[in-house]
Structure formats: C-alpha cells, structure tokens
Amino acid sequence: MPATHAEPAVTNGHDGHTHLAPPTGKRGKGKRGLDSNEASRLLAARISQLEQDAAGEKDQELEIEREVKRATRDLLQQISKMDDSQKIDHLTKRSSELLADMRRLDKENQKNKKRGDALQKERDINRTELSKTVGLKEKLEKLCRELQRDNNKMKNENKELQAIQKRNTLSWDEKYAILLSKLEGYQEDKDTPRKQVVDMEMEELFRVRFKSFIEQYELRELHFHSQMRTKEIELQYHLSRFDRDKKAAEAELAKMRQLQTQVQTLSKTESQLREELEMYIDKLGEACNVKAALDQRDDIMARQRKEMQEQSKKCKRLEKENEALRRQKECTAANIIGVAQEWKDKMDAADRKTKKLMSIIHQMQQQGRKVPPAMESTLERCKNDEDLAEDEEDSDYSEEDDEEGEGSDPDDTEEESPPQSRVQPSQPGPSTTNKETVMRTYDVLQAPMDIDWKDDNAVQDSLLSTAVFLQDNPMISDFLSMTIDQAFSGCDPTQLTPADREAFWAKLTAPYHPDGRRKT
DSSP states (O other): OTTTTHHHHHHSSSSOOOOOOOOSHHHHHHHHHHHHHHHHHHHHHHHHHHHHHHHHHHHHHHHHHHHHHHHHHHHHHHHTTSOHHHHHHHHHHHHHHHHHHHHHHHHHHHHHHHHHHHHHHHHHHHHHHHHHHHHHHHHHHHHHHHHHHHHHHHHHHHHHHHHHHHHHHHHHHHHHHHHHHHHHHHHHHHHSOOOOOOOHHHHHHHHHHHHHHHHHHHHHHHHHHHHHHHHHHHHHHHHHHHHHHHHHHHHHHHHHHHHHHHHHHHHHHHHHHHHHHHHHHHHHHHHHHHHHHHHHHHHHHHHHHHHHHHHHHHHHHHHHHHHHHHHHHHHHHHHHHHHHHHHHHHHHHHHHHHHHHHHHHHHHHHTTOOOOHHHHHHHHHHHHHHHHHHHHHHHHHHHHHHHHHHHTOGGGOOOOOOTTOOOOOOOOOOHHHHHHHHHHHHHHHOOSOOOOTTOHHHHHHHHHHHHHHHHHOHHHHHHTTOOHHHHHTTOOGGGOOHHHHHHHHHHHHTTBOTTSOBOO
C-alpha cells in the first residue's frame, strides 16, 4: 500500500518541495577576489624578477670591470720590457685578436640573447600557464567545497522529504481504510435489501407531477402551433417582398439597358474625341518638334558662334604668323634677288666673253681661216644654246599672250594679292545689298546675347566670325543669296589687313545708327 501511494503523496500539494538553485553572488565575488589575488601575485613575481635581473646586471658589470682591470694590468706588465716597435706590433696583434674575439663574442652574445629571449618567452608562457593552473586548481577546490555543501544540504532536504512522505502515506492509508469500510457497508445493504414501506403521500406527489407534465405538454403544443402560424406569416411576407424585389429588378434591368445604350453612345463619342485628341497631340508633337528644332538650331548657332570666336582668335594668331612668314619671305626674296643678281652679272660677263669670242671666230672665218678642230664642238654647242634660248623666249611670249587673252574675260579676272595673301575671283554685285544682306545674316545667326555696339573691336570680331561661318557653310550662304566674295569683294576674311577691316566695317555700318538702329 505505501508503495502504490508514494506518487499521490508527493503530487497532492499538501507537502510539496522545490529545490532552490545555489546562490551565485558569492561565487562571482570569489572569482573577482581570485582574479585580483592572481594579478597581485603576478605583479609581485614580475617585480622580483626585475630586481633579480638588475642585481645580476650589476654583478655582471662589476665582474667585467675586474676582468678589464686584470687584462690591462697583464698587458702593461707584458709591454713594460719592450721597445716602441715591439710594443706597437704587440698592441696591433693584441688588438686584432681582441677584435676577432669581440666579434666572435658578439655573435655568441646575439645567439645567447636570442636563446635567452626564447627562454624568457618560454618562461613567461610556463609562468602564465602555471598561474592559470594554480588559479584553476583553486577554482576547482572552491567548487568542490561548494558542491560538498550542496550535497550536505540536499541530504538534509532528502531526509526531511522522506519523513514528510512517510507521514502522508500513513494519513492516506487511514483515509482509504475509512472509505473502504463505507463502500463495504453500501455493498452489504445492496446485497441484503430491507423490506420497503409504501407511502401514500409519495403516490399523491407522483400524480400531481404527472398532471403538471400533461399541462406542460399541452402548453407546448399550443406554443408549437403559434410558431407554425408565425412561420406561415413570415413566408407570406417574404413572398410579397420577393415579388416587390422582382419588379424592382425588372425596372433596374430596363434602366440598365437604357444606360448601356447611353454608354455605347458615350463610348463612340469618346473614341471620336480620342481620335481628335490624338490628332491634336500629333500637331502639338509637330509643334514641339519645331520648337526642339529651333532649340537645336539655337544650340547649333551658339556652338557655331563659339567656333567662330575660336576661328577669329585663330585668324589673329595666323595673321601674326602670316606677318612673320611675310617678313621671312621678304628676307628670303631679298637674299634670292641678291644671289640672282650676282648670277646674272656672271652670266652677262660670260655672254660678253662668248660674244667677243664668236665675233673673233666670225672674223677669222671671213678672212678665210678655218676653225681649229678643238673649237668646233664648242662653237656648235654655243649655237645650240642660242637656238634654245630663242625658242624659250618665243614660248614665254606665247604664254604671256595666252594669259593676257584669258585675263580679258570679265568673269575670270584675278588680282595680284600681296605676299602671303590668297587670290580669289571677284564677283560683281552692289555693295549696299551685300552690306544689308550681311547684317540680316548676322541678325539671323546671332543668338540672343549682349553686345556692346560701342566697342568696335567686339562688333568687328563678331561680324568677321559670322562671315567665316558663312564661308564654311555655303548652303546657308546660298540660301541667304549672298557669298563671301560678294561681301568682301574677293578678299579672304581670315587674311584681311587693318585697312580692309576698317573699310568692311564702314560698309556694314553705313545703314545703321551708332546705337544699332537701322537708318530710315
């Protein structure tokens, strides 16, 4: 019996027990105390080691001083009986030996130092491992003591729980014995029933009860009939509501059909409006494209204006280079003329000598003398040279006549330009029309910008850059019914002299006031 009632006794709730976790605060304090003790111990060990090292270094220095004194004394004793040359030889030999020993000792010292560093590192590592081992040992000892205390506490608690369980088992045995005796009494009464006595009052009570049951049944029937009537009324109400909703649905259906026809009409109208809108959008797109083209044209004009400004700067630079080249050419031409003049003088002298010799030869021939055989080849060569010179003069004259005939054509007239200037054909045309056309072209090509019309140089550079642009773009020039030859009378705008610029500016500014307004 006690074995079967052990678990209910524990789970009853009268005497339950839960094990408490061991406290951790003391353990944490102990750990911090251990860390501080370990740090202080390591610090003390390090201080003692440094003191020992310092003492060892002092002893080593004293020993080195004693060795140096002893070696010095021995050396003085050895050289005291020697002369100067022997002393020098002995000291040189001794110094070389000491130097070799010093180098060998340095190498050994470095090796020993490395070995000492390695041993020191191993010693530090072993010391740290030893300190860790000691600390771990102390922690384990402390943990063992704490576990021993916990075990003792658990033993005492186990003894108390066993005593409580024993008392609970005895009390439950007593309770179950009383319950068993009661159940046995009930079973005995059931097995041996006693004689029952009929009670009249009980029969009257049953009759009243049955009568009340019948009345309740009748009331229940009446209630059921009333509910059926209520359901029939609700059904009629719902049928009438269904008819009303059906009529409303038919009306809504007719209205829906009417609205569908309206929607179709509106959709057709919408499609038409969309087509018109697309047409307007296309027109707007074309307008936008025109605007974009205008913007692009403005960008192109701004870029061209910038290029024209760069070209004007380039033209100025080229003018300077052209002037330098012209001067160089003049110097070269002067040198060439001098050389040609010298060569011409020499040739004239040679011709005079040749003519004199030829006259002598002719006189000799007239007198009946023969030409020497050695002079025949020279004479023939001179005659051939004269014939060739005459032919060349005839060809030069014919070429000059042809050039004069071609130059008589009014459409192909050419003017001789100064040095370093390019010759271009001139085209006739009224200067006034050219000036107005150039100004209109300038107004079209010039993007919106602020120009100081009182600054002649700025305006001249702008107009010249526009003219250069027209020269680089002949299509625009043809479209504006103007060519660069008509504007500048056959002169290259990049090679204009200051006088030509002033003349061009005077032509352009003739139909305008100084403030930029056109004259009426």
